[in-house]
Amino acid sequence: MNQADLLEKAPVFQLKGSMLALTILELSSNELDRLDIQLAEKVEQAPQFFQDAPIILALDKCLQSAQPLDLVRLLSICRKHGLHTLALRAEHPEHLAAAQLVDLAVIPPSGARERPLAIAATAETATEHNFTPARIITQPVRSGQQVYAKNTDLIVMAAVSAGAELLADGNIHVYGPLRGRALAGINGNLEARIFCQQMSAEMLSIAGQYKVAEDLRRDPLWGEATQTYLNAEHLEISTL
Amino acid sequence: MSKIIVVTSGKGGVGKTTTSAAIGTGLALRGHKTVIVDFDVGLRNLDLIMGCERRVVYDFVNVINGDATLNQALIKDKRLENLYILAASQTRDKDALTVEGVEKIITELAEQFEYVICDSPAGIEKGAHLAMYLADAAIVVTNPEVSSVRDSDRMLGLLSSKSKRAEEGREPITEHLLLTRYSPERVARGEMLSVEDVEEILSIQMIGVIPESQAVLKASNQGVPVILDEESDAGQAYSDAVDRLLGKEVPHRFLEVQKKGFLQRMFGGKE
Ligand SMILES: Nc1ncnc2c1ncn2[C@@H]1O[C@H](COP(=O)(O)OP(=O)(O)OP(=O)(O)O)[C@@H](O)[C@H]1O
Numbered sequence: 001m002n003q004a005d006l007l008e009k010a011p012v013f014q015l016k017g018s019m020l021a022l023t024i025l026e027l028s029s030n031e032l033d034r035l036d037i038q039l040a041e042k043v044e045q046a047p048q049f050f051q052d053a054p055i056i057l058a059l060d061k062c063l064q065s066a067q068p069l070d071l072v073r074l075l076s077i078c079r080k081h082g083l084h085t086l087a088l089r090a091e092h093p094e095h096l097a098a099a100q101l102v103d104l105a106v107i108p109p110s111g112a113r114e115r116p117l118a119i120a121a122t123a124e125t126a127t128e129h130n131f132t133p134a135r136i137i138t139q140p141v142r143s144g145q146q147v148y149a150k151n152t153d154l155i156v157m158a159a160v161s162a163g164a165e166l167l168a169d170g171n172i173h174v175y176g177p178l179r180g181r182a183l184a185g186i187n188g189n190l191e192a193r194i195f196c197q198q199m200s201a202e203m204l205s206i207a208g209q210y211k212v213a214e215d216l217r218r219d220p221l222w223g224e225a226t227q228t229y230l231n232a233e234h235l236e237i238s239t240l
Numbered sequence: 241m242s243k244i245i246v247v248t249s250g251k252g253g254v255g256k257t258t259t260s261a262a263i264g265t266g267l268a269l270r271g272h273k274t275v276i277v278d279f280d281v282g283l284r285n286l287d288l289i290m291g292c293e294r295r296v297v298y299d300f301v302n303v304i305n306g307d308a309t310l311n312q313a314l315i316k317d318k319r320l321e322n323l324y325i326l327a328a329s330q331t332r333d334k335d336a337l338t339v340e341g342v343e344k345i346i347t348e349l350a351e352q353f354e355y356v357i358c359d360s361p362a363g364i365e366k367g368a369h370l371a372m373y374l375a376d377a378a379i380v381v382t383n384p385e386v387s388s389v390r391d392s393d394r395m396l397g398l399l400s401s402k403s404k405r406a407e408e409g410r411e412p413i414t415e416h417l418l419l420t421r422y423s424p425e426r427v428a429r430g431e432m433l434s435v436e437d438v439e440e441i442l443s444i445q446m447i448g449v450i451p452e453s454q455a456v457l458k459a460s461n462q463g464v465p466v467i468l469d470e471e472s473d474a475g476q477a478y479s480d481a482v483d484r485l486l487g488k489e490v491p492h493r494f495l496e497v498q499k500k501g502f503l504q505r506m507f508g509g510k511e
């Protein structure tokens with residue numbers, strides 16, 4: 001075999017599985033004028049969030065009305081407000097046909113866990129006056145236990161076991177080994193961080209971006225004192 | 241002041257009943273009036289390990305249902321003056337126990353006894369919950385393996401949130417960890433978690449480390465709690481654990497791999 005043939009055979013791609021945390025825009029009505037107005041209001045609250053944001057457009061919960069859905073217009077409204085539609089989530093034959101016409105991928109409705117994403121408000125509207133003190137836990141958080149710090153930071157001054165779960169709308173601090181799951185900024189706060197003295201976590205997540213134990217174990221900082229934060233939608237782990 | 245102590249684990253078959261019998265007997269040996277209560281309805285075997293199975297007339301469920309008085313159901317130990325057993329029912333199922341029934345009887349026992357030892361069934365369901373609900377202290381029994389340690393962790397979480405003390409916002413249950421079936425040889429070969437590993441994972445103080453020992457099986461076949469076999473390593477380790485429970489500081493033994501002495505090498509040592 002000559003050089004050229006060998007080159008031809010050398011792989012130029014690799015297939016990889018991955019789990020992405022994506023925002024889903026779930027439409028409950030096909031009144032597109034109202035969508036246009038309401039999206040504009042949301043964008044005003046959190047412009048960065050909508051800037052070139054990839055989304056899944058879900059039509060499976062959309063109430064059917066007399067007039068058929070104008071998919072092309074729907075897509076352009078989304079685009080106008082900064083949203084890139086990656087795929088449709090739909091099952092209705094009419095929607096499937098429309099998707100095929102504009103060459104858009106379709107995923108079936110899933111039973112997966114989803115929760116409403118409240119977008120963090122911008123500085124002006126932030127509730128600076130309603131200060132919520134951090135939630136402080138001094139006892140170990142054990143397997144099967146879940147602690148949630150609503151609208152604030154969570155501080156744990158003991159070990160967090162494998163099988164335990166920490167949730168916070170704000171930051172999470174763990175002054176002990178973190179062996180369970182920690183989800184900071186669960187209401188969409190992209191600025192939230194996770195600080196811990198020994199990162200041996202089962203999962204770390206910030207505003208829906210996450211890494212699971214399999215990835216974390218390969219991290220050179222496994223077992224070290226770390227902080228975890230979002231850098232352009234990418235979860236970064238660095239030493240403290 | 242009476243003290244209610246639950247012996248619990250989450251995972252089954254780790255040595256709860258063996259421990260309840262040994263600790264209860266050890267407390268009685270030191271002069272404390274003690275009762276051991278079998279909460280394992282349907283699978284009773286505390287009476288077998290205590291060697292009183294032929295003297296069970298009434299059981300825990302009979303007392304709850306009012307078929308017998310507490311004093312009719314209490315079985316006096318034949319070896320020790322101040323030791324009693326309350327057997328579990330063999331024929332009923334776990335639903336025979338109710339929160340109100342258990343509370344009434346355990347409170348009554350606490351008036352008569354210095355120590356009430358509750359031998360919990362396995363699991364984290366109703367039976368285990370009832371056994372720990374009224375406790376002042378807990379002995380969490382663990383084997384040096386990952387699944388057992390994980391279950392103990394789960395149980396420690398429940399102790400801190402699902403007990404009567406937690407519900408009433410009183411001081412939490414005092415937690416003790418007892419590591420049993422410990423084999424220094426297997427730890428050295430990396431087949432088992434070490435004492436340090438387990439302490440690190442559970443971040444709780446160790447009240448005893450009981451070695452894996454033939455003496456346990458022998459004792460339970462004879463219906464004699466292993467703590468009464470003073471020659472045995474397991475018996476001595478349980479004895480140390482009772483001292484620690486009573487607040488004494490005693491160094492841990494049987495943690496190192498035993499080097500066989502000359503005579504043992506020549507003639508084969510006893511286990
Ligand atoms: N230190 C030990 N060395 C050797 N064998 C032991 C030791 N401790 C317990 N065992 C054995 O382990 C088995 C289970 O013990 P035991 O009945 O005390 O456990 P348990 O936790 O009460 O079980 P269950 O969950 O079924 O109630 C028994 O066969 C017992 O003899």
Ligand SMILES: [Mg+2]
Binds near residue numbers: 360
């Ligand atoms: Mg048992």
